[in-house]
Amino acid sequence: MDSALVVMSLGDAKILTGLGEDVTEITVFLDSSINTEEVMESLKKRLDMGKLELVSWKELLAFLLDLQTFAEVFKYIPLVILIVVTSLGILNTILMSVTERTRELGIMMALGTGPSRIISLIMLETAIMGLTGIILGVSGGMSLLSYFSKKGIDFSKWSEGLRTIPFHPTTIYPIIEPMSFYLAIGVVFVSAVVSALYPAYKAAGLRPMEAMRVV
Amino acid sequence: MESVKVLALRKVYNEKRMPVEALQGVDLSIEKGEFLALVGPSGSGKTTLLNLIGGLDRPTEGKIFVEGREITELPSSELAELRLRRIGFVFQEYNLIPVLTALENVEYVMLLQGVKEMDRRERALAILKEVGLEGMEKRKPRELSGGQQQRVAVARSIVSEPAIVLADEPTANLDSNTGAALLDLMRGLNEKKGVTFIFSTHDSMVMERARRIVRLKDGTIVA
Numbered sequence: 125m126d127s128a129l130v131v132m133s134l135g136d137a138k139i140l141t142g143l144g145e146d147v148t149e150i151t152v153f154l155d156s157s158i159n160t161e162e163v164m165e166s167l168k169k170r171l172d173m174g175k176l177e178l179v180s181w182k183e184l185l186a187f188l189l190d191l192q193t194f195a196e197v198f199k200y201i202p203l204v205i206l207i208v209v210t211s212l213g214i215l216n217t218i219l220m221s222v223t224e225r226t227r228e229l230g231i232m233m234a235l236g237t238g239p240s241r242i243i244s245l246i247m248l249e250t251a252i253m254g255l256t257g258i259i260l261g262v263s264g265g266m267s268l269l270s271y272f273s274k275k276g277i278d279f280s281k282w283s284e285g286l287r288t289i290p291f292h293p294t295t296i297y298p299i300i301e302p303m304s305f306y307l308a309i310g311v312v313f314v315s316a317v318v319s320a321l322y323p324a325y326k327a328a329g330l331r332p333m334e335a336m337r338v339v
Numbered sequence: 340m341e342s343v344k345v346l347a348l349r350k351v352y353n354e355k356r357m358p359v360e361a362l363q364g365v366d367l368s369i370e371k372g373e374f375l376a377l378v379g380p381s382g383s384g385k386t387t388l389l390n391l392i393g394g395l396d397r398p399t400e401g402k403i404f405v406e407g408r409e410i411t412e413l414p415s416s417e418l419a420e421l422r423l424r425r426i427g428f429v430f431q432e433y434n435l436i437p438v439l440t441a442l443e444n445v446e447y448v449m450l451l452q453g454v455k456e457m458d459r460r461e462r463a464l465a466i467l468k469e470v471g472l473e474g475m476e477k478r479k480p481r482e483l484s485g486g487q488q489q490r491v492a493v494a495r496s497i498v499s500e501p502a503i504v505l506a507d508e509p510t511a512n513l514d515s516n517t518g519a520a521l522l523d524l525m526r527g528l529n530e531k532k533g534v535t536f537i538f539s540t541h542d543s544m545v546m547e548r549a550r551r552i553v554r555l556k557d558g559t560i561v562a
Contacts (some may be wrong), residue, residue: 231434234395235448236423238416333396
């Protein structure tokens, strides 16, 4: 018992509310929220709707629906952050690696390495780095995910807050949608390659004599 | 046939702020198979002239012909191709690629040229042996002395048997025995294969071995 909830025996409750053998509410749990409408329809047909009221969670807990829409939109914010961070990170890394190797690139060009070869060299380096990062990131992420999808993330410490959503479990088992998985990989790879273009062209435009003078 | 020809060549560095006229109208014609030394005090324009002939830099005015082809207006990709196929360089500061071993440095140009790996390795090992670096093939440039690095640089410049070798002070950091050995090696290549050699030098040993000496002073040819 606390300030919001009292647990008592059914008998005491009947006496307290004076309802006798009646019930006030039957809550139906479904396996999935997707077929709510279907179940509602078939219940409507079978029950005497004159005396009863049938309410779905969407009407009863409208804020949950808002929360869901909210989450849908917010899903793209990490994606935008991902693009910005990846691009800037890669740009900085590749620009540094080109600047550090100015002299080396100058020697290579003096010996007859053409501009297109310099560009492909730097793009290839970036692609290899990007793929390595993706492999490390995916394996790290997947092992975290598989651990928590078995063990679950325990939210019982925040049960106070979660109580506003009735019957919400205190332990959450995360899953990943294949779509967001591929999207993240694609976004990382494409932004890496795109942000390497500038350093690559910059390197290809070096003049061998000036580049070789850089220490 | 003329290997290299330059006409009224001018090069001005730092044109806008503090113009330095490195070359002031140089005319020079070099035949195929020459063994030529550019001689003159430092600042006389020797290095500038070599860099311009090799397409590493562009002249302010004038024309450069390499094997009859004007290179002054070529785009940088074609200049790179010309350097790769026809020209070997030996730079004053060796300019070896620091992350590659001596062997890999010598192989690099052949790699760009598309020479097969077996062939490449064999030729690189042979030339390193010829310049007296047997047993040092796996060393990185910083594990070699200045003279050894210069020998790697010479090996790199001649291994692909270019038509022209441009060498900026190739013996400056070598003791006289090593320097003489390298010069004999280059001279042999010059006589057997008809490779044109153009050196810049202060070294009397190089001048003695050169078949033609061109003297530069303040950016002009004096003799």
